[in-house]
Amino acid sequence: MKIYISTDIEGLAGIVDWDMESGDTEIFRNLYNEQLEWVLEGIQKSSVNEKITDILLVDSHAKGNNLSYDRLSDFDDRISLLSGWPREDYMMSCLDNSFDQVVFVGYHAGIGKQGGNMDHGYSARSAYKIWINNKYQNETTINVAYASEVGVPVTLVIGDSALKEQLIDEHMFDSPKYVTTKKSLARYAALSFPRKKVRTATIDAVKEVLQNPAPYSTLPIPKLPARLKVQVYNTAQADAISQLQDINRIDGRTIETTANSIHDLMNEILAIVAIGGTQGRFNGA
Template sequence: MNIYISFDMEGIGGIDRFSDEYKAASAYSRAIHAHLQAVIDGIQRSPKNDEIETITVADSHGDGKNLDYLALSEMDERIELISGYPRGEYMMSGLDRHDVIFFLGYHASSGQHRANMDHSYSTSFHRVSINGIKCSEAMINQIYAKEKHIPVGLIIGDSGLYNQLILEGYMPYVEYVVTKDSLAHSAVVHRNFQKVRAEIMEKVALVLDKDFSALPLGDLTTPYNVTIETNTTLHADMAEMLPGTTRLDGYRIGMSFDSGKDLINGLMSLEVLCRK
């Protein structure tokens, strides 16, 4: 059995704004590694631990340089780290040969009410919709996972994403651990980490005991008709020059994809452009 962990930071407890990454770097690092350690502890204490061969961790926030390689190596000798940016299928790089996926530190899509640091792939995107549905990174990444026939078994993130995926019914079948209760874009109630850690370990063991072949893979189907509403007309001007894009109005770009791989890489291409 091989486990894939896609890491993002905005859904991690102890963090409530983007500037924590550099203004509170030490606390930031402790928080992200403590949450990952809880996942690894849950794996190691699971009855299925001996069946696991590889634990792949994809550092998928920002430039993909958040996680300490040596610290991860010490957590478990089966861990391999994917880092760096840009790279193909960014948040899901190297997904082949895995059996189940965990999303760690995930957050709600842009525009979700009471969601900490809400956005979808880029803070330059006001909204990303697929087939008319406002989508979070979790929903988009699941599309690519579905293509590989690999289920998302566990999501660890803020209450904003929980409300969107579980309460609003987009991924109600996924096990979920709430790390913090989001009050607003930059305000949260941080749950005590001892409780969060215990829940993470419990849910990891619960997921690993499931029949992965029976887990749902998601409902969105091809073609994936994407509308990206940018924050500025300048970003839309740059995006319009990409082959396959349609300018819908001053802020909106339309794109269509027949595969999850092309969908992720198309969105990431726009993300790279909008960083300029």
């Protein structure tokens, strides 16, 4: 068996503000690595542990240079670590149909979610809202759609309460097992649950989905070719992005394009936010 783990930080317990990355870097990195170790503990304690040959960890926050290769490799010698930026498919790089399950760790609410802690979509510096075929999407649902296109189920999501509301209560993607790490209160405020509680819940959930993946399913792939619409933060970003040949500008801050696959659509988004990020400095990731 091969397990794919895509990671982010905004949905982790103990992290509530992007300023922690520069102001409390050591604490920030420890929280990130530690909560991934809880996922690895769940794998090691599962009844299928001996069948698992490969575990790919994908560092998908900011420039993807946050996780410790030495620390995580010492914890489990099956670990491969994917780091760095820019890279194709970013949060889902190197996923193929040889993997058996995908797990999302540290995922967060999409932009505009009331009470969402550090809510954003791929980049808090450039992307505001994202729609596929006129339906609002967040990072999680787009990444799940890509995994579905590849043919690998996303069985477990670990993140904040606001993302759980979007996925489960609002039925954006209500089939995965979900572990809630903190109660989101505002963009820069959250109530992180007791460490022991989150660790135990994480270990138990990982064991459950590995030992019984049947209840969990892929997300239906949006109708293709898909219409992608992105609202960026300011008109300067739209000015730059709209110079690309395949981009149609709808209004001052909104651009659109089409894609023939979720793979192409996701990489269009990544290119759009990368270009948009060069047009000014903003708080966030």
